[in-house]
Amino acid sequence: MNLHTLGAAVLATCIGLLSPGPALAAGDEVVIGDLDDMSGVYADVMGAGGIEAINLAIHDFGGTVLGKKITLLTADHQNKPDIGASKFREWADQNGLNMLLGGSNTGVNIAMAKVAAAKKVPLFHIGPGGASLTNQDCTAYSVHYVYDTTALANGTATAIVAAGGKSWFYLTADYAFGTQLQDAASKVVEAHGGKNVGAVRVPLGAADFSSFLLQAQGSGAQVLGLANAGTDFSNSLKAANEFGITKTMKPAALLAFLSDIHSLTLKTAQGLYLTTGWYWDLNAETRAFAKRYFARMNKEPTMDQAGAYSATLTYLKAVKAAGTTDSDKVMAELKKVKINDMFAKGGYIRADGAMIHDMYVMQVKSPQELKYPWDYYKLVKTMNGEEAFGPITGLCPLAPKK
């Protein structure tokens, strides 16, 4: 029992009692919702920065579409699937919600996908990793926008096996995302002639990782696959460094965000391989967006924040092209267009909802290589979308039958 939940619930009830009923009748505005972790472990990955990015996109689009004002609703799902689903349902029923984005948590996003299907509201998954969102948990209204576990594994695991890291031991976060990430990486390692020596499932938010790391070291594997994220990832890598495990094992970040590397500092994170859907310092366009974002948030955007900006624009463009906010028509339009902006070049939304775009395998720079603030990654390889996200699996009923 988490007492914070109790406190938050009391607070939420108080706020609920104060706020007026549905603000505006549906129809005279286009309503976008952002439901995400605003106060927990993923809050720096999307959180307030994500809201800023979405607002930037609405501003850049001109603030209106089809002559209607674009409104943004935001809420904190506190990493709880029930809160995510019920808030989504509430917005759809009472606030005329036209599109939802965000999530950052595979468990919550799976719950929200069910609401998207029931309420027929397009849902752009921003931030959750689980590839199940475009497989067994896919819906006709889902788009998985930034990255997924398949793409992460294809990027990082392939690069490390190719560099000689043949035997793997995994430190896996014990929930849907961690196990999906481990499964995806294991398949890639085997497919490339490597072997999976073992894994330890670590409860989410463990206070200390050293016991698990000693087990990893005892396995004799060459590679330490970190199938976790956020604070868990940072604390496990920090402890691996402290115990000298990174001297005998090569750490592989199966998911790391720019904000994690910033926390860890280059001294701890240097040499780490990771895969990202976007990086602020890739080209002139990404830098231009990052500069505007930095002016507002005083940090560089993560791939999720950049993805939220791009997803908002992509949706609004589709509404404009379809001439309606009707979900089926907008989804049909979305699956027709090519996405070309600062986030993706030639990106497209596949039948199963996966947004197929280039992914980047990066290596974290050493402190000596840092030339200016936030200059953290060097590009190892650009993977095209088909290579990164792999073929359509057929687990999603929407996928064309082979």
Place this chain on the structure above:
Amino acid sequence: MSETFGIPVAVILGQLTLGLVNGSFYALLSLGLAVIFGLMGVVNFAHGAFYTLGAFAALLGLQYFGVNYWAALVLAPLAVGLVGVIVERLFLRHLYQLDPLYGLLLTFGLALIVEGSLHQVFGASGQSYPVPDSLSGVLNLHFMFLPLYRAWVIVASVVACFGTWFIIERTSLGASLRAATENAPLLQAFGVNVPLLKAATYGGGVALAALAGVLASPVVLVNSHMGTSLVIVVFAVVVIGGMGSILGAIVTGLALGVIEGFTKVIYPEASNIVVFIIMALVLMIRPAGLFGKD
């Protein structure tokens, strides 16, 4: 390699050592809670927040004033302890007459405010605090390589715990503190400043939490949530040891760290609930806790 119950002896020794390191944090934190509950009857739910504040005090001291680790080890608990004294004078003292639930609610609210504010200012992802140079080596224990800093955590924590135990159980100051719990008006009649004593007790308990925070800052990333889940485990430790039992808190803290460490090898998925399972068992068999008086 020799084995016991199918587990290599080196692994057992390694997990035992790491368990002691984690147990040291549990012991320090549960000790502060036990002092505050035992001597004041306050269920201090803000303990995790004070632990976090201790870590932030060390981090910000280093970043803005160049206060090194050793100075922070003294200054951060002092500063946070002072905050504790202010909290006691401003809020807590008005609640002594009431049900302990009011103190719990007050400190719980305080914890939300402190953690929420830190989150607002510093974000969620945390910052690194460097291990001091003099403690950055690695000890070869033959069965494992133990970072020198972790060994230091055990030493520092054991010294702080038994120092506190000594003050409370073996000095005249401690005798006054215990007397204040038994019969405050009588003690006051002897000319002892009881309100000051209570404020100092709360400040002292809170300073122990801050000390644990400083000790933890080079081990984990310093962030606004670092105390949130820890405080719940530590409450379980106190319940198992016996609410208010000083020695019980120390011994139980260390022992549970070790048990948790072995769980991480035998069945890792259960490592975050094993403490609560033990708590449930203890409550069934000895509701006052292992070291508590009925």
